[in-house]
Amino acid sequence: MVDVLNVASETTATPRSSTLKRALSQPATVFGVILVAAHLFLALFSPLIAPHDSSALVGAPLLRPSWEFLMGTDQIGRDYFSRIIEGGRIALLVSFCGVAIALAVGTILGVLAGYVGGRFDEIIMRFVDAMMSIPEIILIAILTLALGKDIWALIPVVAAVYCWGVVRVMRAKTISLSTLDFVRAAELRGETRLAIILREILPNLTGLLGVELAVRVSSAVLRISALSFLGLGISQPTPDWGLMVQEAMGVVFTDPWFLLLPAVMLSTLIIGVNFMVDGFARAFGIASTEL
Amino acid sequence: MPAHPHIEVRDLKLVYRTGPKTETTAIDAVSFSIAKGETLGIVGESGCGKSSLARAFLAYTRPGARIAGGSLSVAGLDVLKLKPDQLLAYRGRRAAMVPQNPLSSLTPHLTIGQHLVELIRLHKAAGGRTPKEKALELLAAMELPDPAAIYDRYPHQLSGGQRQRVVIAAALVAEPELIILDEPTTALDKTVESQVLDLVARLQKRTGTTLIYVSHDLNVIARMCERVFVMKDGKVLEDGPTSAVFTHPRTDYARSLIAAIPKLETAKPSNVTPFHGQGAALSIEKLEFSYARPPGWNPLRRLFPNAPQPPTLADISLAIPPGTTLGVVGESGSGKSTLAALVAGLAAGNGGEMRFDGQILSGLAPQRDRDLRRRVQMIFQDPASSLNPQHTVEQLIARPLQIFFGMSRAAARERTVELLTELGLGATFLDRSPRQLSGGQQQRVAIARAFAGKPDLVLCDEVTSALDVTVQASVLGVMKRLQREHGTTYLFISHDLPVVAEMSDQILVLEKGRVRDYGDTTAVLSDPSSDYTKNLLAAFATASQQLTNRTMKHAS
Numbered sequence: 001m002v003d004v005l006n007v008a009s010e011t012t013a014t015p016r017s018s019t020l021k022r023a024l025s026q027p028a029t030v031f032g033v034i035l036v037a038a039h040l041f042l043a044l045f046s047p048l049i050a051p052h053d054s055s056a057l058v059g060a061p062l063l064r065p066s067w068e069f070l071m072g073t074d075q076i077g078r079d080y081f082s083r084i085i086e087g088g089r090i091a092l093l094v095s096f097c098g099v100a101i102a103l104a105v106g107t108i109l110g111v112l113a114g115y116v117g118g119r120f121d122e123i124i125m126r127f128v129d130a131m132m133s134i135p136e137i138i139l140i141a142i143l144t145l146a147l148g149k150d151i152w153a154l155i156p157v158v159a160a161v162y163c164w165g166v167v168r169v170m171r172a173k174t175i176s177l178s179t180l181d182f183v184r185a186a187e188l189r190g191e192t193r194l195a196i197i198l199r200e201i202l203p204n205l206t207g208l209l210g211v212e213l214a215v216r217v218s219s220a221v222l223r224i225s226a227l228s229f230l231g232l233g234i235s236q237p238t239p240d241w242g243l244m245v246q247e248a249m250g251v252v253f254t255d256p257w258f259l260l261l262p263a264v265m266l267s268t269l270i271i272g273v274n275f276m277v278d279g280f281a282r283a284f285g286i287a288s289t290e291l
Numbered sequence: 292m293p294a295h296p297h298i299e300v301r302d303l304k305l306v307y308r309t310g311p312k313t314e315t316t317a318i319d320a321v322s323f324s325i326a327k328g329e330t331l332g333i334v335g336e337s338g339c340g341k342s343s344l345a346r347a348f349l350a351y352t353r354p355g356a357r358i359a360g361g362s363l364s365v366a367g368l369d370v371l372k373l374k375p376d377q378l379l380a381y382r383g384r385r386a387a388m389v390p391q392n393p394l395s396s397l398t399p400h401l402t403i404g405q406h407l408v409e410l411i412r413l414h415k416a417a418g419g420r421t422p423k424e425k426a427l428e429l430l431a432a433m434e435l436p437d438p439a440a441i442y443d444r445y446p447h448q449l450s451g452g453q454r455q456r457v458v459i460a461a462a463l464v465a466e467p468e469l470i471i472l473d474e475p476t477t478a479l480d481k482t483v484e485s486q487v488l489d490l491v492a493r494l495q496k497r498t499g500t501t502l503i504y505v506s507h508d509l510n511v512i513a514r515m516c517e518r519v520f521v522m523k524d525g526k527v528l529e530d531g532p533t534s535a536v537f538t539h540p541r542t543d544y545a546r547s548l549i550a551a552i553p554k555l556e557t558a559k560p561s562n563v564t565p566f567h568g569q570g571a572a573l574s575i576e577k578l579e580f581s582y583a584r585p586p587g588w589n590p591l592r593r594l595f596p597n598a599p600q601p602p603t604l605a606d607i608s609l610a611i612p613p614g615t616t617l618g619v620v621g622e623s624g625s626g627k628s629t630l631a632a633l634v635a636g637l638a639a640g641n642g643g644e645m646r647f648d649g650q651i652l653s654g655l656a657p658q659r660d661r662d663l664r665r666r667v668q669m670i671f672q673d674p675a676s677s678l679n680p681q682h683t684v685e686q687l688i689a690r691p692l693q694i695f696f697g698m699s700r701a702a703a704r705e706r707t708v709e710l711l712t713e714l715g716l717g718a719t720f721l722d723r724s725p726r727q728l729s730g731g732q733q734q735r736v737a738i739a740r741a742f743a744g745k746p747d748l749v750l751c752d753e754v755t756s757a758l759d760v761t762v763q764a765s766v767l768g769v770m771k772r773l774q775r776e777h778g779t780t781y782l783f784i785s786h787d788l789p790v791v792a793e794m795s796d797q798i799l800v801l802e803k804g805r806v807r808d809y810g811d812t813t814a815v816l817s818d819p820s821s822d823y824t825k826n827l828l829a830a831f832a833t834a835s836q837q838l839t840n841r842t843m844k845h846a847s
Contacts, residue, residue: 025311181677185740188635188656189694190664199690203681 022283029279035272036214039088046086052079054086055237062255074244074258075251083239084261088221088269090151090234091241095220098158103213105159106166107205111197113167114174125171128164136161144232151234154227158220166212173208177201207284211277218273225266241266296324297501298348298469303361305343305352305525317343317356319525325518327468330495330502332516332533334509334548336759340525345471345505347371349382365469384414386469387462392478393454397446403430403457404442407464414465429460434490452483459491471503476511480622480786485830488514507759509552510831513537521545551764553789571610572648572748572780573617573634578607579642580626580633580804604629604804607643611797613747616774616781618795618812620788620827626804627784631750634782635669647748665695668746672753674733678725684711684736685721691743710739714769731762735769742773748780755790767794788831792816800824 023029042049051070052058056078063073070081113124131139140157147153177183178201186196225242227233234240241262248258305318317340325331333341346352347363350370363370365386373381390396397406407426411417417425423442430438433456446454455475462470472491476484492515495502504515512519512533519536521529521544528542540546581603604626611617621627632638634645636656645652647667656664671677678687688710689703698706708718714735725733734754741749751770755763767790774781785791791798798815800808800823807821819825 181671181673182679184637184671185669185677187637188664188669189691190657190659190661191694200679204679206681 019283023279026279026282028275029283032272032275032277032279035268036276039092039269039272042085043089043092046082046089050079050082050086052082054078054082054239062251071257071261075247078237080258080261083244084265087239087241087244087262088265090238091221091224091228092217094151094154094224094234095158095217098155099162099213099216099220101155101159102162102166102216103209106163107170107209109163110167110170111174111201111205114171115178115193115197115201121171124167128167131164140227140232144227149232149235151238154224154233158224161223162216162220166216169208169212170205173205174201177204207281211281214273214277218270222266222270225262297327297329297366298325299362299364300324301362303344303347303363304359305340305347306357306359307353308355308357314357314359316359316525318347320361321525321527322361323520323527323530325501325503327501328499329518330504330516332512332519333503333505333522334507334512334519335522336507336548336761339522341505341522342473343525344522345388345473345503348469348471348503349386349388350378351382383410383462383467384465385467386471387465387467389455389459389462389470389472389475391474393451393458394446396458397454399446402443402445403449406457407442407461410461410464416465425464429463430457432463432494433457433460450483451479452487455479455487456490459487459494463494466498467500469501469503471505473505474507477506477508481788481830482622482826484511491515509537509549509760521548547761551760553764553767553787553793570613571646572613572615573782574610574646575634575643576608576645577643578604578630578633578640578645580604580629580638580640604633604640607806609797609799609806609809611748611780611782613780614774614778615796616783616794618791618798619782619784619801620786620791620798621801622786624803625801627786627801628752629804630801631669631752631782631784634748635667635750636664661695665691665744666747667750668741668744668748669750669752670734670737670741670754673757674725674730674737675757677737678733678740680725682724683721684716684723684725684728687725687736688740688743691740695744706743707739710743711736713742713773714739729762730758731766734758734762734766738766738769738773742777742779745777746779748782751781751783753785754783756785756787763790770794788827800827 024033051068057076058079059069059073059077061073061075061077063069063077065072069079071084072080074080074083109124109128113121139161143157143160144153147156183196183200186200191199224233225240225245228235228240228242229246231246234243236243244262245259248255248262252259301322302320303318303322304316304320306314306316309315319340321344333344335341343353343356347358348365348370350363350373352358358371361371365381368381368385370381370386397403401409404423404426407429408422411422411425420428427438427442430441435441435453435456441449441453441457446457449457455478459475475491476487479487488511491502494500502515504512506512516533518531519529519533520527521536521540521542523544529536529540529545536545537549540549607630609617619627619630629638633640634647634652636652636654636659639653639655647663650663652659652663652667682690685704685707688707689698689700692698692703692706693700704721707721711717711720716732716735716739720728720732720736725736728736734757738754754770755766758766770781771794773779781794783791783794792812795812797810798808798812799806800815800819800821802821802823808815808819808824815824816828819828
């Protein structure tokens, strides 16, 4: 009987641990991971490394770089090096908290809309469409006016901006998962809708959630910098790259590094996140069209 | 065999990059030659390197693959050393390929005519006529009805068989000396496949083209090819006349491959007396099903009135005695999966009555009581889709045990090991995730999950169509054993008539949602009452007939 022919020796696919290895075998991914790690390190520990208080006036304005002021001082005499390394801290923290809320709310709404479907889906999605049709900057302006110009008030603003995109992504992924037979099998077992969502669908969204988190946090940092530049985000004397770009506008032709350095900090963060996410998503088999 | 070889392959080696410094060999130093006008079949299971070899004839490799050595020449031309512009002239003009999926090889926004005319212009193949005349001529040669109408249609407006004919026409534009067909009929229904194969055979006879035919279906190869390669792990294990290889395989692998082909002759003589529904495990009476209205208002429906409609069922009646198998055969769209969905409770019928063990089956699965859900289980076509990739084998099988029997974790684990052992897998598989299993192992896990509930009726929806033949044979063997040991009743759905014949006591033939034939397996196979069943039988019979003919020729 062929019954037991070679069952145990049939080829097996790659286990998980090697997926990580495969991701890190790409130089671009490693580069991304290093950039992100460096930014995270700065965000967490920069106040301990910073040689000076970043918001205090410690010297004469516009000093050239020296051993005391590694990058010189800014227009009003604050240590520029301390401000540069601390400039992403608040923005990253606010982005992370805001995006985390957006992901939680967006995933709940998206999965419910995608799995339950019907009228429920219709109502949620039309509301999402309505929210997404409001120009972002107007939405932000209204929310900032309503919530006040406090750093922590930026968290719900970020959440409100990013939530709707998450709903769409999670709904789409849920719909494609719902067509798979393991959901049919669960329905045939008589599992409740909640059990199906928690046991069958959510575990398959974790990869996508990781990707969404990284991409949207990096995008939110950029957005907050833009807000700070416009005067709606983080305000003086807290150091922030967007704010620093704005301060640099007056001296851009005489001292261009005031513009370049914060811009470089922002770009390295965003490039790093993108390279890292791209590499991991590919290694874990998440199609780039889902990003 | 003519003296001078037409195609000469020497020590061809092709490798795939699997990591920054690691490579696996897909084709391992293969050498052979093919005479002009010969028809060569390449068989082997998925991953044996047959498609990679076929592509190499066009000097094409899949992304990540690299030719690591050896040479390949067609009519004295060293194909692997051609420069890009020479390659363009070679591909399509000297050698052409017919790919597997005709829909993905045609551009959706171009008409059939535009596809062909572009190729005719590119290869300057009109031969004095206008490109349109040449294209119409090709379509007519493909025996397509009304070539002029087909010329103006878009790919989505054609049936699968018509599309495949168009793709073959495209390959023939420049009358190449070598045509490679890579599983050209795998996506087609059996009767359509049969027609397409006949067409290719006639064209080959007329033009004397060299044909290389790649397929996992040995019946197709037996029908089409004089010579056959059996490939495994990138090596050609056997090479010889089809009849010789098929009757006297020299290697164990080829033997198991050939033994695994289900043949219509192996249909087991049924000892079931005519059955009229008394004490049936499942009886269905005049079942009706149709979608009340298309889901949502769809303006596209007006633009595409020919778009396929979801299958409906009408007037289905059947009765399965306990412990036996009813095979349901039909082509795609015949409604056979819908039938399983209705019995399982994934959809609700519009009329008629279903009884399971005397009890009326109605409503959707969530409304049925737990014991009923436990007793009726379903095994799905594609285990990659029916097993949640985030769960381990233990979680997959233990879940129904916990739900249906309220088992504790430890008890469920113990029972899971028992079930795995019963399916030839064992406790080492408990912590694996489905993606670490082969297709055959995955389907065994799916079967174990279905049997976890100690079901009385198992609905099997194309359970082996995603598997290779030898794996299919072993899975079918397991299912028969389980049926013997547990007295389970099967509703066994497949498009593959020989498989159904092998498994079933009774056969029901469905076409467009209607029963065309229903009765004991032997009765339906030996004396079909509808023309539809006769055609279906003929399509399978020619393949195995061809094999017998070749065998006899060889013997004499």
